[in-house]
Amino acid sequence: MPTKAPVLALKPPRDPATTKARILDAAEALFMEHGFEATSLRSITATAEVNLAAVNYHFGSKEELFEAVLTRRLDPMNQARVELLTRLEAQAGSSPLSCERILMALLIPALKLARDPERGGKDFLRLLGRAYADPAPFIRRFLSEQYAVMIARFKGAFARALPQLPRKELSWRLHFIMGALSYTLAGTDALKLIAELNPHESTNDEILLRRLAPFLLAGLEAPLPDLSAVTRELDGELGRTG
Amino acid sequence: MPTKAPVLALKPPRDPATTKARILDAAEALFMEHGFEATSLRSITATAEVNLAAVNYHFGSKEELFEAVLTRRLDPMNQARVELLTRLEAQAGSSPLSCERILMALLIPALKLARDPERGGKDFLRLLGRAYADPAPFIRRFLSEQYAVMIARFKGAFARALPQLPRKELSWRLHFIMGALSYTLAGTDALKLIAELNPHESTNDEILLRRLAPFLLAGLEAPLPDLSAVTRELDGELGRTG
Protein backbone atom coordinates (compact mmCIF):
# COMPACT_ATOMS: atom_id res chain seq x y z
CA MET A 1 0.00 0.00 0.00
CA PRO A 2 2.58 2.60 0.86
CA THR A 3 4.51 1.56 -2.24
CA LYS A 4 3.57 3.06 -5.57
CA ALA A 5 0.44 1.76 -7.20
CA PRO A 6 0.19 3.89 -10.36
CA VAL A 7 -1.53 1.11 -12.21
CA LEU A 8 -5.08 2.18 -12.76
CA ALA A 9 -4.23 5.73 -13.79
CA LEU A 10 -4.49 5.59 -17.53
CA LYS A 11 -3.20 8.92 -18.68
CA PRO A 12 -4.19 10.51 -21.96
CA PRO A 13 -1.11 10.65 -24.19
CA ARG A 14 0.70 13.76 -22.98
CA ASP A 15 0.71 16.85 -25.12
CA PRO A 16 4.27 17.77 -25.93
CA ALA A 17 4.02 21.40 -26.98
CA THR A 18 0.28 21.75 -27.36
CA THR A 19 0.05 22.85 -23.76
CA LYS A 20 1.13 26.35 -24.65
CA ALA A 21 -1.40 26.50 -27.46
CA ARG A 22 -4.18 25.19 -25.23
CA ILE A 23 -3.39 27.87 -22.69
CA LEU A 24 -3.28 30.58 -25.34
CA ASP A 25 -6.64 29.53 -26.76
CA ALA A 26 -8.33 29.35 -23.39
CA ALA A 27 -6.79 32.63 -22.27
CA GLU A 28 -7.88 34.35 -25.45
CA ALA A 29 -11.48 33.31 -24.96
CA LEU A 30 -11.60 34.10 -21.26
CA PHE A 31 -9.72 37.39 -21.41
CA MET A 32 -12.11 38.38 -24.15
CA GLU A 33 -15.14 37.51 -22.11
CA HIS A 34 -14.16 38.92 -18.71
CA GLY A 35 -11.20 41.23 -19.23
CA PHE A 36 -7.70 40.89 -17.87
CA GLU A 37 -8.19 41.51 -14.18
CA ALA A 38 -11.39 39.54 -13.85
CA THR A 39 -9.92 36.44 -15.48
CA SER A 40 -8.11 34.10 -13.11
CA LEU A 41 -5.27 31.78 -14.02
CA ARG A 42 -7.27 29.03 -12.42
CA SER A 43 -10.15 29.46 -14.83
CA ILE A 44 -7.74 29.56 -17.74
CA THR A 45 -5.89 26.40 -16.76
CA ALA A 46 -9.15 24.64 -15.99
CA THR A 47 -10.55 25.50 -19.41
CA ALA A 48 -7.33 24.48 -21.10
CA GLU A 49 -7.27 21.29 -19.00
CA VAL A 50 -3.69 21.85 -17.93
CA ASN A 51 -2.06 22.24 -14.55
CA LEU A 52 -2.27 25.56 -12.78
CA ALA A 53 1.50 25.95 -12.69
CA ALA A 54 1.77 25.53 -16.45
CA VAL A 55 1.11 29.21 -17.09
CA ASN A 56 3.95 30.40 -14.94
CA TYR A 57 6.19 27.67 -16.30
CA HIS A 58 5.57 28.46 -19.97
CA PHE A 59 4.91 32.17 -19.89
CA GLY A 60 6.41 33.46 -16.65
CA SER A 61 3.45 35.43 -15.37
CA LYS A 62 -0.13 36.35 -16.06
CA GLU A 63 0.92 39.61 -17.70
CA GLU A 64 3.33 37.86 -20.02
CA LEU A 65 0.61 35.40 -20.93
CA PHE A 66 -1.64 38.28 -21.86
CA GLU A 67 1.03 39.79 -24.05
CA ALA A 68 1.62 36.43 -25.70
CA VAL A 69 -2.09 36.15 -26.45
CA LEU A 70 -2.04 39.54 -28.11
CA THR A 71 1.23 39.06 -29.97
CA ARG A 72 0.18 35.78 -31.54
CA ARG A 73 -2.44 37.47 -33.69
CA LEU A 74 -1.65 41.15 -33.57
CA ASP A 75 1.82 40.91 -34.99
CA PRO A 76 0.83 39.05 -38.18
CA MET A 77 -2.22 41.28 -38.62
CA ASN A 78 -0.28 44.52 -38.46
CA GLN A 79 2.36 43.04 -40.72
CA ALA A 80 -0.34 42.10 -43.21
CA ARG A 81 -1.68 45.64 -43.08
CA VAL A 82 1.67 47.13 -43.95
CA GLU A 83 2.27 44.56 -46.68
CA LEU A 84 -1.09 45.19 -48.27
CA LEU A 85 -0.51 48.92 -48.17
CA THR A 86 2.88 48.47 -49.80
CA ARG A 87 1.37 46.27 -52.49
CA LEU A 88 -1.36 48.79 -53.27
CA GLU A 89 1.17 51.57 -53.46
CA ALA A 90 3.23 49.54 -55.90
CA GLN A 91 0.12 48.92 -58.01
CA ALA A 92 -0.66 52.61 -58.06
CA GLY A 93 2.77 53.38 -59.45
CA SER A 94 3.54 57.06 -59.38
CA SER A 95 0.00 58.28 -58.79
CA PRO A 96 -0.91 58.79 -55.13
CA LEU A 97 -3.01 56.13 -53.46
CA SER A 98 -6.60 57.05 -52.67
CA CYS A 99 -7.78 57.38 -49.09
CA GLU A 100 -10.26 54.63 -49.70
CA ARG A 101 -7.58 52.15 -50.65
CA ILE A 102 -5.42 53.08 -47.70
CA LEU A 103 -8.38 52.62 -45.42
CA MET A 104 -9.03 49.23 -46.95
CA ALA A 105 -5.46 48.21 -46.26
CA LEU A 106 -6.22 48.97 -42.63
CA LEU A 107 -9.53 47.15 -42.46
CA ILE A 108 -9.10 44.09 -44.65
CA PRO A 109 -6.42 42.31 -42.61
CA ALA A 110 -8.59 42.81 -39.53
CA LEU A 111 -11.49 41.28 -41.43
CA LYS A 112 -9.43 38.35 -42.62
CA LEU A 113 -8.58 37.63 -39.04
CA ALA A 114 -12.18 38.03 -37.95
CA ARG A 115 -13.56 35.56 -40.45
CA ASP A 116 -10.99 32.88 -39.69
CA PRO A 117 -12.49 31.12 -36.70
CA GLU A 118 -9.66 28.64 -36.45
CA ARG A 119 -7.20 31.39 -35.83
CA GLY A 120 -9.10 33.18 -33.10
CA GLY A 121 -11.59 34.98 -35.21
CA LYS A 122 -13.91 37.45 -33.64
CA ASP A 123 -12.89 36.52 -30.13
CA PHE A 124 -9.49 37.99 -30.62
CA LEU A 125 -10.69 41.23 -32.14
CA ARG A 126 -13.06 41.74 -29.27
CA LEU A 127 -10.20 41.12 -26.89
CA LEU A 128 -8.11 43.64 -28.78
CA GLY A 129 -10.81 46.25 -28.57
CA ARG A 130 -10.99 45.69 -24.85
CA ALA A 131 -7.26 46.01 -24.48
CA TYR A 132 -7.44 49.33 -26.25
CA ALA A 133 -9.54 50.70 -23.44
CA ASP A 134 -7.74 48.96 -20.60
CA PRO A 135 -6.00 51.27 -18.16
CA ALA A 136 -3.32 48.80 -17.08
CA PRO A 137 0.04 50.43 -17.78
CA PHE A 138 1.69 47.29 -19.10
CA ILE A 139 -1.12 46.86 -21.65
CA ARG A 140 -0.89 50.45 -22.82
CA ARG A 141 2.85 50.23 -23.16
CA PHE A 142 2.65 46.96 -25.04
CA LEU A 143 -0.01 48.16 -27.45
CA SER A 144 1.66 51.41 -28.33
CA GLU A 145 4.86 49.53 -29.05
CA GLN A 146 3.06 47.01 -31.21
CA TYR A 147 1.21 49.67 -33.16
CA ALA A 148 3.83 52.35 -33.48
CA VAL A 149 5.39 51.14 -36.72
CA MET A 150 2.13 50.33 -38.45
CA ILE A 151 0.45 53.57 -37.47
CA ALA A 152 3.40 55.66 -38.58
CA ARG A 153 3.40 53.88 -41.92
CA PHE A 154 -0.28 54.56 -42.50
CA LYS A 155 -0.05 58.12 -41.29
CA GLY A 156 2.52 58.75 -43.99
CA ALA A 157 0.32 57.21 -46.63
CA PHE A 158 -2.70 59.23 -45.56
CA ALA A 159 -0.63 62.38 -45.48
CA ARG A 160 0.28 61.85 -49.13
CA ALA A 161 -3.34 61.15 -50.03
CA LEU A 162 -4.56 64.24 -48.15
CA PRO A 163 -1.87 66.84 -48.73
CA GLN A 164 -4.18 69.68 -47.79
CA LEU A 165 -4.91 68.20 -44.36
CA PRO A 166 -2.62 69.48 -41.59
CA ARG A 167 -0.60 66.78 -39.95
CA LYS A 168 -2.11 67.62 -36.59
CA GLU A 169 -5.61 67.16 -37.91
CA LEU A 170 -4.63 63.88 -39.51
CA SER A 171 -3.28 62.56 -36.22
CA TRP A 172 -6.57 63.27 -34.57
CA ARG A 173 -8.61 61.69 -37.31
CA LEU A 174 -6.51 58.56 -37.24
CA HIS A 175 -7.11 58.47 -33.52
CA PHE A 176 -10.86 58.73 -34.05
CA ILE A 177 -10.69 55.99 -36.67
CA MET A 178 -8.90 53.60 -34.37
CA GLY A 179 -11.43 54.48 -31.70
CA ALA A 180 -14.49 53.72 -33.78
CA LEU A 181 -12.82 50.61 -35.14
CA SER A 182 -11.77 49.13 -31.82
CA TYR A 183 -15.06 50.06 -30.23
CA THR A 184 -16.94 48.33 -33.01
CA LEU A 185 -14.74 45.27 -32.86
CA ALA A 186 -14.91 45.06 -29.09
CA GLY A 187 -18.59 45.64 -29.00
CA THR A 188 -20.79 43.62 -26.82
CA ASP A 189 -23.29 46.10 -28.13
CA ALA A 190 -22.09 45.59 -31.67
CA LEU A 191 -22.86 41.91 -31.46
CA LYS A 192 -26.31 42.73 -30.24
CA LEU A 193 -26.72 45.19 -33.10
CA ILE A 194 -25.61 42.59 -35.60
CA ALA A 195 -28.20 40.19 -34.32
CA GLU A 196 -30.93 42.82 -34.28
CA LEU A 197 -30.20 44.55 -37.52
CA ASN A 198 -28.83 41.77 -39.66
CA PRO A 199 -30.80 38.63 -38.99
CA HIS A 200 -29.99 37.18 -42.37
CA GLU A 201 -27.00 39.08 -43.69
CA SER A 202 -23.98 36.99 -44.44
CA THR A 203 -21.31 37.77 -41.85
CA ASN A 204 -20.10 40.83 -40.06
CA ASP A 205 -17.76 41.45 -42.95
CA GLU A 206 -20.56 43.42 -44.48
CA ILE A 207 -20.71 45.64 -41.49
CA LEU A 208 -17.09 46.55 -41.39
CA LEU A 209 -16.43 47.05 -45.07
CA ARG A 210 -19.75 48.45 -46.17
CA ARG A 211 -20.87 50.41 -43.14
CA LEU A 212 -17.83 51.39 -41.13
CA ALA A 213 -15.57 52.13 -44.11
CA PRO A 214 -17.80 54.79 -45.72
CA PHE A 215 -18.32 56.37 -42.33
CA LEU A 216 -14.61 56.56 -41.62
CA LEU A 217 -13.74 57.62 -45.14
CA ALA A 218 -16.12 60.55 -44.99
CA GLY A 219 -14.70 61.57 -41.63
CA LEU A 220 -11.17 61.45 -42.95
CA GLU A 221 -12.04 63.63 -45.91
CA ALA A 222 -14.21 65.99 -43.90
CA PRO A 223 -13.69 69.70 -44.44
CA LEU A 224 -11.41 71.41 -41.99
CA PRO A 225 -12.98 72.70 -38.80
CA ASP A 226 -13.90 76.27 -39.46
CA LEU A 227 -15.77 77.48 -36.40
CA SER A 228 -18.99 77.38 -38.36
CA ALA A 229 -21.93 79.54 -37.57
CA VAL A 230 -23.53 76.75 -35.63
CA THR A 231 -20.47 76.22 -33.49
CA ARG A 232 -20.19 79.89 -32.68
CA GLU A 233 -23.87 80.10 -31.99
CA LEU A 234 -23.84 77.14 -29.62
CA ASP A 235 -20.59 78.08 -27.96
CA GLY A 236 -22.68 80.13 -25.63
CA GLU A 237 -24.25 76.96 -24.33
CA LEU A 238 -20.99 76.07 -22.72
CA GLY A 239 -21.04 79.10 -20.51
CA ARG A 240 -24.50 78.67 -19.12
CA THR A 241 -25.14 77.26 -15.72
CA GLY A 242 -27.89 74.92 -16.92
CA MET B 1 -5.54 50.80 32.68
CA PRO B 2 -8.17 48.29 31.62
CA THR B 3 -10.79 51.02 31.98
CA LYS B 4 -11.37 53.38 29.14
CA ALA B 5 -8.85 56.14 28.59
CA PRO B 6 -10.12 57.83 25.43
CA VAL B 7 -8.82 61.17 26.57
CA LEU B 8 -5.96 62.04 24.30
CA ALA B 9 -7.67 61.06 21.05
CA LEU B 10 -8.64 64.40 19.59
CA LYS B 11 -10.77 63.57 16.61
CA PRO B 12 -11.32 65.87 13.67
CA PRO B 13 -14.94 67.04 13.69
CA ARG B 14 -16.87 64.18 12.13
CA ASP B 15 -18.37 64.58 8.69
CA PRO B 16 -22.10 64.00 8.87
CA ALA B 17 -23.06 63.13 5.31
CA THR B 18 -19.89 64.06 3.53
CA THR B 19 -18.65 60.51 3.96
CA LYS B 20 -20.70 59.36 1.00
CA ALA B 21 -19.38 62.22 -1.11
CA ARG B 22 -15.78 61.56 -0.09
CA ILE B 23 -16.19 57.93 -1.09
CA LEU B 24 -17.77 58.85 -4.40
CA ASP B 25 -14.98 61.28 -5.24
CA ALA B 26 -12.22 58.86 -4.34
CA ALA B 27 -13.93 56.00 -6.15
CA GLU B 28 -14.41 58.11 -9.25
CA ALA B 29 -10.72 58.95 -9.44
CA LEU B 30 -9.49 55.45 -8.68
CA PHE B 31 -11.96 53.60 -10.89
CA MET B 32 -10.93 55.95 -13.66
CA GLU B 33 -7.26 55.26 -13.15
CA HIS B 34 -7.29 51.51 -12.65
CA GLY B 35 -10.65 50.21 -13.81
CA PHE B 36 -13.32 48.49 -11.76
CA GLU B 37 -11.73 45.15 -11.01
CA ALA B 38 -8.27 46.51 -10.31
CA THR B 39 -9.53 49.05 -7.80
CA SER B 40 -9.88 47.79 -4.25
CA LEU B 41 -12.27 49.08 -1.66
CA ARG B 42 -9.30 49.48 0.62
CA SER B 43 -7.61 51.93 -1.69
CA ILE B 44 -10.85 53.84 -2.07
CA THR B 45 -11.53 54.14 1.63
CA ALA B 46 -7.89 55.01 2.30
CA THR B 47 -8.01 57.81 -0.28
CA ALA B 48 -11.32 59.04 1.06
CA GLU B 49 -9.97 58.77 4.61
CA VAL B 50 -12.97 56.85 5.80
CA ASN B 51 -13.36 53.45 7.36
CA LEU B 52 -13.27 50.38 5.15
CA ALA B 53 -16.75 49.31 6.18
CA ALA B 54 -18.21 52.65 5.15
CA VAL B 55 -18.62 51.57 1.54
CA ASN B 56 -20.73 48.56 2.37
CA TYR B 57 -22.64 50.54 4.94
CA HIS B 58 -23.54 53.43 2.64
CA PHE B 59 -23.71 51.73 -0.73
CA GLY B 60 -24.20 48.05 -0.03
CA SER B 61 -21.50 46.63 -2.25
CA LYS B 62 -18.65 47.53 -4.57
CA GLU B 63 -20.86 47.14 -7.61
CA GLU B 64 -23.51 49.44 -6.21
CA LEU B 65 -20.81 51.97 -5.42
CA PHE B 66 -19.69 51.86 -9.03
CA GLU B 67 -23.21 52.43 -10.26
CA ALA B 68 -23.61 55.32 -7.84
CA VAL B 69 -20.42 56.88 -9.18
CA LEU B 70 -21.75 56.65 -12.72
CA THR B 71 -25.28 57.79 -11.93
CA ARG B 72 -24.18 60.91 -10.12
CA ARG B 73 -22.85 62.48 -13.31
CA LEU B 74 -24.32 60.44 -16.15
CA ASP B 75 -27.92 61.05 -15.30
CA PRO B 76 -27.71 64.85 -15.33
CA MET B 77 -25.55 64.79 -18.44
CA ASN B 78 -27.95 62.71 -20.49
CA GLN B 79 -30.82 64.77 -19.21
CA ALA B 80 -29.02 67.93 -20.32
CA ARG B 81 -28.49 66.41 -23.75
CA VAL B 82 -32.17 65.73 -24.21
CA GLU B 83 -33.11 69.16 -22.88
CA LEU B 84 -30.71 70.92 -25.21
CA LEU B 85 -31.99 68.94 -28.16
CA THR B 86 -35.55 69.82 -27.25
CA ARG B 87 -34.63 73.49 -26.94
CA LEU B 88 -32.92 73.53 -30.34
CA GLU B 89 -35.89 71.83 -31.92
CA ALA B 90 -38.18 74.46 -30.46
CA GLN B 91 -35.92 77.21 -31.80
CA ALA B 92 -36.00 75.66 -35.27
CA GLY B 93 -39.75 75.74 -35.29
CA SER B 94 -41.25 73.78 -38.12
CA SER B 95 -38.06 73.44 -40.16
CA PRO B 96 -36.07 70.25 -39.46
CA LEU B 97 -33.03 70.53 -37.24
CA SER B 98 -29.66 70.16 -38.94
CA CYS B 99 -27.41 67.19 -38.24
CA GLU B 100 -24.78 69.55 -36.97
CA ARG B 101 -27.03 70.98 -34.32
CA ILE B 102 -28.20 67.57 -33.20
CA LEU B 103 -24.61 66.46 -32.93
CA MET B 104 -23.83 69.53 -30.86
CA ALA B 105 -26.65 68.68 -28.51
CA LEU B 106 -24.87 65.38 -27.99
CA LEU B 107 -21.40 66.81 -27.48
CA ILE B 108 -21.91 70.05 -25.61
CA PRO B 109 -23.29 68.60 -22.36
CA ALA B 110 -20.34 66.20 -22.31
CA LEU B 111 -18.05 69.15 -22.75
CA LYS B 112 -19.71 71.14 -20.02
CA LEU B 113 -19.11 68.24 -17.71
CA ALA B 114 -15.52 67.90 -18.85
CA ARG B 115 -14.62 71.49 -18.22
CA ASP B 116 -16.14 71.59 -14.76
CA PRO B 117 -13.37 70.20 -12.58
CA GLU B 118 -15.36 70.57 -9.38
CA ARG B 119 -17.98 68.22 -10.66
CA GLY B 120 -15.69 65.43 -11.73
CA GLY B 121 -14.50 66.87 -14.98
CA LYS B 122 -12.36 64.83 -17.24
CA ASP B 123 -11.86 62.09 -14.70
CA PHE B 124 -15.46 61.09 -14.99
CA LEU B 125 -15.56 61.08 -18.76
CA ARG B 126 -12.51 58.89 -18.88
CA LEU B 127 -14.20 56.57 -16.43
CA LEU B 128 -17.29 56.55 -18.58
CA GLY B 129 -15.29 55.68 -21.68
CA ARG B 130 -13.73 52.82 -19.77
CA ALA B 131 -17.09 51.58 -18.62
CA TYR B 132 -18.24 51.52 -22.21
CA ALA B 133 -15.64 48.91 -22.99
CA ASP B 134 -15.93 46.96 -19.76
CA PRO B 135 -17.17 43.41 -20.18
CA ALA B 136 -18.71 43.10 -16.72
CA PRO B 137 -22.37 42.21 -17.23
CA PHE B 138 -23.67 44.47 -14.49
CA ILE B 139 -21.90 47.44 -16.10
CA ARG B 140 -23.25 46.68 -19.55
CA ARG B 141 -26.75 46.27 -18.21
CA PHE B 142 -26.53 49.48 -16.23
CA LEU B 143 -25.20 51.54 -19.12
CA SER B 144 -27.70 50.36 -21.68
CA GLU B 145 -30.48 51.21 -19.24
CA GLN B 146 -29.03 54.63 -18.58
CA TYR B 147 -28.57 55.41 -22.25
CA ALA B 148 -31.65 53.85 -23.78
CA VAL B 149 -33.94 56.87 -23.50
CA MET B 150 -31.38 59.43 -24.61
CA ILE B 151 -30.17 57.38 -27.58
CA ALA B 152 -33.70 56.71 -28.79
CA ARG B 153 -34.47 60.41 -28.58
CA PHE B 154 -31.44 61.35 -30.66
CA LYS B 155 -31.98 58.58 -33.15
CA GLY B 156 -35.39 60.03 -33.87
CA ALA B 157 -33.94 63.49 -34.33
CA PHE B 158 -31.25 62.25 -36.67
CA ALA B 159 -33.78 60.24 -38.63
CA ARG B 160 -35.76 63.42 -39.30
CA ALA B 161 -32.59 65.27 -40.30
CA LEU B 162 -31.47 62.47 -42.61
CA PRO B 163 -34.69 61.16 -44.14
CA GLN B 164 -32.85 59.47 -46.98
CA LEU B 165 -30.68 57.41 -44.62
CA PRO B 166 -32.12 53.96 -43.86
CA ARG B 167 -32.84 53.42 -40.20
CA LYS B 168 -30.48 50.48 -40.10
CA GLU B 169 -27.63 52.56 -41.43
CA LEU B 170 -28.39 55.30 -38.94
CA SER B 171 -28.21 52.83 -36.06
CA TRP B 172 -24.76 51.77 -37.14
CA ARG B 173 -23.52 55.29 -37.56
CA LEU B 174 -24.78 56.29 -34.14
CA HIS B 175 -22.92 53.28 -32.81
CA PHE B 176 -19.73 54.40 -34.53
CA ILE B 177 -20.19 57.90 -33.15
CA MET B 178 -20.56 56.69 -29.60
CA GLY B 179 -17.49 54.54 -30.16
CA ALA B 180 -15.26 57.31 -31.39
CA LEU B 181 -16.60 59.60 -28.69
CA SER B 182 -16.11 57.26 -25.76
CA TYR B 183 -12.75 56.17 -27.06
CA THR B 184 -11.62 59.76 -27.31
CA LEU B 185 -12.94 60.64 -23.89
CA ALA B 186 -11.45 57.57 -22.28
CA GLY B 187 -8.17 57.93 -24.04
CA THR B 188 -4.98 57.52 -22.18
CA ASP B 189 -3.67 58.00 -25.68
CA ALA B 190 -5.87 60.99 -26.22
CA LEU B 191 -4.32 62.73 -23.25
CA LYS B 192 -0.89 62.05 -24.67
CA LEU B 193 -2.03 63.39 -28.01
CA ILE B 194 -3.38 66.51 -26.39
CA ALA B 195 -0.04 67.13 -24.73
CA GLU B 196 1.90 66.43 -27.90
CA LEU B 197 -0.25 68.21 -30.40
CA ASN B 198 -1.66 71.05 -28.38
CA PRO B 199 1.05 72.39 -26.11
CA HIS B 200 -0.60 75.79 -25.90
CA GLU B 201 -4.17 75.34 -27.05
CA SER B 202 -6.75 76.33 -24.53
CA THR B 203 -8.46 73.18 -23.28
CA ASN B 204 -9.63 69.95 -24.77
CA ASP B 205 -12.87 71.66 -25.63
CA GLU B 206 -11.22 72.60 -28.88
CA ILE B 207 -10.55 68.99 -29.65
CA LEU B 208 -14.04 67.77 -29.15
CA LEU B 209 -15.96 70.54 -30.80
CA ARG B 210 -13.59 71.48 -33.57
CA ARG B 211 -11.94 68.19 -34.44
CA LEU B 212 -14.25 65.39 -33.44
CA ALA B 213 -17.47 67.10 -34.46
CA PRO B 214 -16.55 67.67 -38.12
CA PHE B 215 -15.23 64.14 -38.32
CA LEU B 216 -18.43 62.66 -36.93
CA LEU B 217 -20.65 64.98 -38.93
CA ALA B 218 -19.02 63.95 -42.19
CA GLY B 219 -19.40 60.30 -41.25
CA LEU B 220 -23.06 60.76 -40.45
CA GLU B 221 -23.73 62.41 -43.77
CA ALA B 222 -21.54 60.03 -45.74
CA PRO B 223 -23.00 58.61 -48.97
CA LEU B 224 -24.60 55.23 -48.66
CA PRO B 225 -22.32 52.24 -49.04
CA ASP B 226 -22.47 51.29 -52.68
CA LEU B 227 -19.97 48.48 -53.16
CA SER B 228 -17.67 50.86 -54.94
CA ALA B 229 -15.14 49.75 -57.48
CA VAL B 230 -12.43 49.78 -54.86
CA THR B 231 -14.41 47.58 -52.52
CA ARG B 232 -15.15 45.07 -55.24
CA GLU B 233 -11.58 45.12 -56.39
CA LEU B 234 -10.19 44.51 -52.94
CA ASP B 235 -12.81 41.97 -51.98
CA GLY B 236 -10.52 39.43 -53.53
CA GLU B 237 -7.97 40.17 -50.84
CA LEU B 238 -10.22 38.54 -48.33
CA GLY B 239 -10.06 35.22 -50.06
CA ARG B 240 -6.31 34.93 -50.38
CA THR B 241 -4.27 32.78 -48.10
CA GLY B 242 -1.36 35.22 -47.55
Added chain:
DNA sequence: GTAGGATTTAAACGAACGTTTGAGCGAAGC
Protein backbone atom coordinates in the same frame (compact mmCIF):
# COMPACT_ATOMS: atom_id res chain seq x y z
C1' DG C 1 -29.69 63.38 30.89
C1' DT C 2 -30.84 59.66 28.99
C1' DA C 3 -32.76 56.50 25.47
C1' DG C 4 -32.27 55.21 20.63
C1' DG C 5 -31.17 55.30 15.93
C1' DA C 6 -27.49 56.41 12.80
C1' DT C 7 -22.82 56.19 11.89
C1' DT C 8 -17.94 54.99 12.55
C1' DT C 9 -14.53 51.92 14.14
C1' DA C 10 -11.17 47.91 14.60
C1' DA C 11 -10.94 43.35 13.79
C1' DA C 12 -11.84 39.35 11.75
C1' DC C 13 -14.03 36.24 8.18
C1' DG C 14 -13.62 32.96 4.36
C1' DA C 15 -12.54 32.90 -0.23
C1' DA C 16 -9.82 33.66 -4.20
C1' DC C 17 -5.82 35.37 -6.14
C1' DG C 18 -0.81 34.88 -8.58
C1' DT C 19 3.11 32.52 -7.72
C1' DT C 20 6.45 29.03 -5.91
C1' DT C 21 7.97 24.60 -4.53
C1' DG C 22 9.69 19.97 -4.82
C1' DA C 23 8.65 15.57 -6.07
C1' DG C 24 7.44 12.80 -10.08
C1' DC C 25 7.45 11.47 -14.89
C1' DG C 26 8.89 10.62 -19.93
C1' DA C 27 11.98 10.64 -23.40
C1' DA C 28 16.39 11.54 -25.46
C1' DG C 29 22.01 11.67 -24.73
C1' DC C 30 26.22 9.46 -23.61
Added chain:
DNA sequence: GCTTCGCTCAAACGTTCGTTTAAATCCTAC
Protein backbone atom coordinates in the same frame (compact mmCIF):
# COMPACT_ATOMS: atom_id res chain seq x y z
C1' DG D 1 21.65 1.90 -17.40
C1' DC D 2 22.08 5.85 -15.51
C1' DT D 3 21.76 10.71 -16.07
C1' DT D 4 19.84 14.80 -17.67
C1' DC D 5 16.51 17.79 -19.07
C1' DG D 6 11.87 19.38 -20.26
C1' DC D 7 7.63 19.14 -18.52
C1' DT D 8 3.62 18.05 -15.36
C1' DC D 9 1.58 17.67 -11.04
C1' DA D 10 -0.50 18.38 -6.29
C1' DA D 11 0.12 21.17 -2.64
C1' DA D 12 1.18 24.97 -0.38
C1' DC D 13 2.84 29.85 -0.03
C1' DG D 14 1.71 34.58 1.46
C1' DT D 15 -1.24 38.24 0.05
C1' DT D 16 -5.23 40.65 -0.95
C1' DC D 17 -9.86 40.79 -1.78
C1' DG D 18 -15.13 42.05 -0.56
C1' DT D 19 -17.83 41.56 3.14
C1' DT D 20 -19.42 41.01 7.97
C1' DT D 21 -19.49 41.59 12.86
C1' DA D 22 -20.00 43.71 17.29
C1' DA D 23 -18.58 47.21 20.04
C1' DA D 24 -17.85 52.22 20.40
C1' DT D 25 -19.34 56.74 19.32
C1' DC D 26 -22.08 60.56 17.70
C1' DC D 27 -26.34 63.13 17.13
C1' DT D 28 -31.08 64.05 18.11
C1' DA D 29 -35.38 64.00 20.55
C1' DC D 30 -37.79 63.29 24.43
